[in-house]
Amino acid sequence: MFVVVGVSGGIAAYKTVHLVRLLILAGHEVHVIPTQDSLRFVGTSTWESISRNAVTTSVHDDVARVRHVALGQAADLVIVAPATANTLARMAAGLADNLLGTTLLATAAPVVVAPAMHTEMWSHPATQQNMATLRGRGVHVVGPADGPLTGGDSGPGRMSEPEEIFEAALATVSGDADLAGLRVVVSTGGTREPIDPVRFLGNRSSGRQGVEVALAAARRGARVRLVAAHVGDGVLAEASRHPRVEVVRAGAAVELRDAVVDAAVDADVVVMVAAVADYRVLEASDEKLSKRGQEGLTLELVQNPDILAGLMQDRRPGQTIVGFAAETADTVDELVAKGRAKRRRKGVDLLAVNEVGWVKGFESADNALLILDDHDDVVAQAQGSKRDVADAVWDAVLAVRGPAQ
Numbered sequence: 544m545f546v547v548v549g550v551s552g553g554i555a556a557y558k559t560v561h562l563v564r565l566l567i568l569a570g571h572e573v574h575v576i577p578t579q580d581s582l583r584f585v586g587t588s589t590w591e592s593i594s595r596n597a598v599t600t601s602v603h604d605d606v607a608r609v610r611h612v613a614l615g616q617a618a619d620l621v622i623v624a625p626a627t628a629n630t631l632a633r634m635a636a637g638l639a640d641n642l643l644g645t646t647l648l649a650t651a652a653p654v655v656v657a658p659a660m661h662t663e664m665w666s667h668p669a670t671q672q673n674m675a676t677l678r679g680r681g682v683h684v685v686g687p688a689d690g691p692l693t694g695g696d697s698g699p700g701r702m703s704e705p706e707e708i709f710e711a712a713l714a715t716v717s718g719d720a721d722l723a724g725l726r727v728v729v730s731t732g733g734t735r736e737p738i739d740p741v742r743f744l745g746n747r748s749s750g751r752q753g754v755e756v757a758l759a760a761a762r763r764g765a766r767v768r769l770v771a772a773h774v775g776d777g778v779l780a781e782a783s784r785h786p787r788v789e790v791v792r793a794g795a796a797v798e799l800r801d802a803v804v805d806a807a808v809d810a811d812v813v814v815m816v817a818a819v820a821d822y823r824v825l826e827a828s829d830e831k832l833s834k835r836g837q838e839g840l841t842l843e844l845v846q847n848p849d850i851l852a853g854l855m856q857d858r859r860p861g862q863t864i865v866g867f868a869a870e871t872a873d874t875v876d877e878l879v880a881k882g883r884a885k886r887r888r889k890g891v892d893l894l895a896v897n898e899v900g901w902v903k904g905f906e907s908a909d910n911a912l913l914i915l916d917d918h919d920d921v922v923a924q925a926q927g928s929k930r931d932v933a934d935a936v937w938d939a940v941l942a943v944r945g946p947a948q
């Protein structure tokens with residue numbers, strides 16, 4: 544799991560070193576974001592060596608990778624420990640003038656805070672009101688514990704012990720990382736078959752659904768190789784930033800085949816969402832074709848290799864292979880019948896079938912599909928955003944192969 548640990552400026556930061564260690568030992572990828580003030584208590588070198596990742600407090604570092612939002616987007620879990628009165632107030636107000644603030648605004652992951660401050664500060668109505676705001680937004684609060692504080696006083700305000708924060712934080716996401724440990728390959732986009740150096744045969748696939756399938760797997764803990772043929776503008780942005788997604792580009796069907804076959808060698812699951820051209824031009828011209836002296840033009844096409852068929856033939860033991868089929872149909876029965884025939888032809892473990900028309904499916908944000916298993920039973924029907932539909936595909940994959948080992 545990808546865990547972001549925010550550290551604000553309190554002496555309890557020394558206990559957070561142990562929390563990060565517990566997360567690392569449990570196999571999680573940890574990125575620490577200290578506030579500038581907290582570095583007076585525990586320095587950058589400690590966080591870098593213990594988390595094994597680069598640490599920065601500034602939104603101006605690593606700008607090319609849009610770090611101020613990338614960590615938040617990639618996170619499966621965000622823990623803020625210690626959370627000082629100041630940081631909790633800033634969170635409640637939604638301030639974004641440091642890296643921790645921007646990350647917290649950019650994340651959709653569960654957020655867990657472990658407050659640490661003196662009793663008076665904790666009991667102050669301002670802090671209590673901020674806590675109510677944060678709880679109302681779904682932030683999980685661990686502690687503070689009641690006990691001796693650094694000033695020699697005693698009372699509620701002591702940061703909970705690292706083990707307790709660790710358990711409470713993981714409990715908020717249990718079940719979410721159900722693909723952890725799986726290596727998956729997803730193909731997406733439409734292939735472009737060259738006619739000459741400037742022209743191609745293509746299709747209308749935007750690549751969005753495949754990218755959502757890849758991102759859903761990554762969010763649920765899988766390591767993903769995303770083989771992308773031509774996709775729409777900006778469609779790959781989030782996937783390219785995700786630390787568990789590797790993007791490989793491919794142009795024509797044979798390039799896509801090579802990249803997918805290469806990636807499939809050690810993959811547990813392959814999902815072919817790409818719209819692969821059935822035919823390519825037998826001899827693409829090296830020079831730009833000219834219409835001069837030609838009334839008409841005949842292109843001789845030959846069939847492209849069936850990538851899914853090749854994958855099925857060479858599949859490694861335990862590998863699950865999923866196809867996608869975009870079909871035109873007047874009724875659901877017709878769609879199911881077409882899907883079943885294709886599932887049998889392809890022999891895949893699962894086939895996701897969706898209905899397309901000139902205005903449906905390709906460029907829209909939503910999608911609707913049904914999923915057939917290898918008995919040709921409809922095992923799922925999903926409708927909604929392409930993200931929701933992507934999750935339904937992974938639910939079906941898990942149902943046929945059981946949980947990740």
Ligand code: CTP
Pocket residue numbers: 796815816817818819820821847848849850851852865866867868869
């Ligand atoms: N596919 C593939 N290799 C091809 C064509 C398609 O691997 N040369 C995959 C697609 O990525 C998709 C599935 O096969 O997962 C179904 O694609 P579709 O274009 O519907 O299948 P076709 O084999 O082209 O079937 P038909 O032409 O009979 O409709």
